[in-house]
Amino acid sequence: MIKIERLHKKFGKNQVLRGIDLEIEKPGIIAVLGPNGSGKTTLIKSILGMVIPDKGSISIQESLIKKKWRYRERIQYLPQIANFPGNLRVRELIKMIKDLRQQESDDKSLISLFELEPFLDKKLTTLSGGTKQKVNIVLTFMFNAPLVILDEPTSGLDPLSLISLKKLISNERKKGKTILITSHIMQFVEEVADNVIYLLEGAIHFNGTIDELKNRTNQTSVEHAVAAITKGTNV
Numbered sequence: 001m002i003k004i005e006r007l008h009k010k011f012g013k014n015q016v017l018r019g020i021d022l023e024i025e026k027p028g029i030i031a032v033l034g035p036n037g038s039g040k041t042t043l044i045k046s047i048l049g050m051v052i053p054d055k056g057s058i059s060i061q062e063s064l065i066k067k068k069w070r071y072r073e074r075i076q077y078l079p080q081i082a083n084f085p086g087n088l089r090v091r092e093l094i095k096m097i098k099d100l101r102q103q104e105s106d107d108k109s110l111i112s113l114f115e116l117e118p119f120l121d122k123k124l125t126t127l128s129g130g131t132k133q134k135v136n137i138v139l140t141f142m143f144n145a146p147l148v149i150l151d152e153p154t155s156g157l158d159p160l161s162l163i164s165l166k167k168l169i170s171n172e173r174k175k176g177k178t179i180l181i182t183s184h185i186m187q188f189v190e191e192v193a194d195n196v197i198y199l200l201e202g203a204i205h206f207n208g209t210i211d212e213l214k215n216r217t218n219q220t221s222v223e224h225a226v227a228a229i230t231k232g233t234n235v
């Protein structure tokens with residue numbers, strides 16, 4: 001599904017990615033973890049073609065993505081911070097994205113799942129952070145694509161919405177999709193992810209299953225396993 005070879009990216013003097021090699025063949029949920037600033041979003045944006053790498057290559061479904069854009073139609077993407085014009089109403093935003101994408105969409109059931117009906121005629125500027133995130137989740141999940149990329153999807157969600165999100169992700173997994181997720185909420189990662197990729201200093205420091213991560217670090221929770229990896233103990 002995704003093959004990344006020797007990927008490098010520098011912003012000014014800041015070498016963020018230092019030769020990432022990664023192959024994701026099987027469907028499932030992969031958590032991309034790492035400390036703040038370790039390059040998770042840069043890696044994700046490189047896959048989306050929103051960051052242009054300095055060196056290396058990325059293929060999706062066996063096709064190199066360089067200078068192409070149509071492949072993005074086969075990705076559902078939830079950005080960490082979505083910036084839409086604040087004076088748009090929720091209903092208008094959803095319609096605009098549907099018109100742009102020109103694909104079948106399932107917005108109605110998602111609006112109902114996240115109880116967004118009372119907000120449809122509200123302007124985006126007037127929404128709380130968590131409500132904005134629910135709208136962004138609707139925009140991401142209303143289309144159907146084989147690759148799903150979620151950058152900090154739990155951000156600002158209340159417990160009920162978090163349960164709905166987990167249900168959605170689990171349904172996508174059952175459809176045989178590849179789902180990449182970044183998160184700093186280790187309990188969420190432990191609940192949803194099959195595999196973990198841990199980025200440290202621009203390189204992949206660990207790539208394996210949740211159980212392998214725990215065994216390698218001799219820890220019983222992902223939270224402690226990740227803390228051990230970050231401190232460089234037991235790895």
Ligand SMILES: Nc1ncnc2c1ncn2[C@@H]1O[C@H](COP(=O)(O)OP(=O)(O)OP(=O)(O)O)[C@@H](O)[C@H]1O
Nearest residue numbers: 011012014016034035036037038039040041042043
């Ligand atoms: N467009 C940019 N211009 C300059 N520097 C950037 C840019 N994008 C990212 N960086 C820098 O690259 C580094 C990695 O950032 P990135 O957002 O990929 O990290 P992250 O692992 O996703 O962090 P977080 O956990 O805080 O979301 C940071 O030092 C950041 O300041």
